[in-house]
Amino acid sequence: MKNDLKVQRAIFNITQEDLANKVSVSRQTIHAIESNKYIPSTTLAIKIAKVFGRGVEEIFILEESD
Amino acid sequence: MKNDLKVQRAIFNITQEDLANKVSVSRQTIHAIESNKYIPSTTLAIKIAKVFGRGVEEIFILEESD
DNA sequence: ATCATTTGTAAAGTTTTCTTTACATTTTGT
DNA sequence: ACAAAATGTAAAGAAAACTTTACAAATGAT
Numbered sequence: 281m282k283n284d285l286k287v288q289r290a291i292f293n294i295t296q297e298d299l300a301n302k303v304s305v306s307r308q309t310i311h312a313i314e315s316n317k318y319i320p321s322t323t324l325a326i327k328i329a330k331v332f333g334r335g336v337e338e339i340f341i342l343e344e345s346d
Numbered sequence: 347m348k349n350d351l352k353v354q355r356a357i358f359n360i361t362q363e364d365l366a367n368k369v370s371v372s373r374q375t376i377h378a379i380e381s382n383k384y385i386p387s388t389t390l391a392i393k394i395a396k397v398f399g400r401g402v403e404e405i406f407i408l409e410e411s412d
Numbered sequence: 413a414t415c416a417t418t419t420g421t422a423a424a425g426t427t428t429t430c431t432t433t434a435c436a437t438t439t440t441g442t
Numbered sequence: 443a444c445a446a447a448a449t450g451t452a453a454a455g456a457a458a459a460c461t462t463t464a465c466a467a468a469t470g471a472t
Contacts, residue, residue, distance in 0.1 A: 289413070295418060309460060318459055321428080323347055323412050326356055326403055336402035337392055345352040346389050361448060375430060377450070384429055389459080 283340050285314045288332040303327040349406050351380045354398040369393040 286300065287296040289299060296314070303324060313320050313328075319340070329336045355365060359391040362380070369390060379386050379394075385406070386394065395402045 283404070297418080305420090306353045306461065308421090308462085312460080315420080319388050321459060322385050322391040322402065322406055323408065324459090325391075326406065326408055327412075329403070336388065340392065341368055341389055342389065346393075360434060363448080371451090374430065374432085374451095378430080381450080390430090 281319050281340060281342060281346050282316065284311065285310070285328070285339065288334070289341065292332065299328070299331065302331050340345075347385050347412050348382065349379065349410060351376070351394070351405065354400070354405060357396065368397050372398070397398060404409065 285299075288298060289296070294302075296310045297307045300310045303310075304327075309320075309324075313324075314317055322336075325336050326338055329339045332339060351365075355362070360368075362376045363373045366376045369376075371390065371391075375386075375390075377392075378384055388402075391402050391406055395405045398405060
């Protein structure tokens, strides 16, 4: 699983902190997700995708091994 | 979070076991999700949504308290 | 160059997501 | 009515998703 978080944040010109606040998680959680430390829960994935006005599958992309 | 799994399974006329096999989890996992015992991981949610040819947000619906 | 802001890292603990095995109950088909 | 198929339940353990705190490093603005 990879994600498009960093690109979307750049498009919207928001910081990790901004995004964290919008979806009610810690800034470090956003960082962990962005750096693929772990995959967000579905609840959080939906919230994040909604901030960027996109579908979950567009922000979080399955890879072969998943 | 609620989900539309049971309805989608009925639409496609497949059993919990069928769906479980399609997304490589145990039948009980599907049952647990369907009965809201827990929320699936994003990886699994994406796979399930794909089986039904829908977006994650269409199968798994956020509720106010989420 | 300097300072402020943003990102990056780590660790330990908590909570949630799954697994398996086993059994029970209900539903469906004949 | 009966058998097969499908669904429902439980429990314990492993793995993953988060949290916090603290600090470091990188980047951006002046």
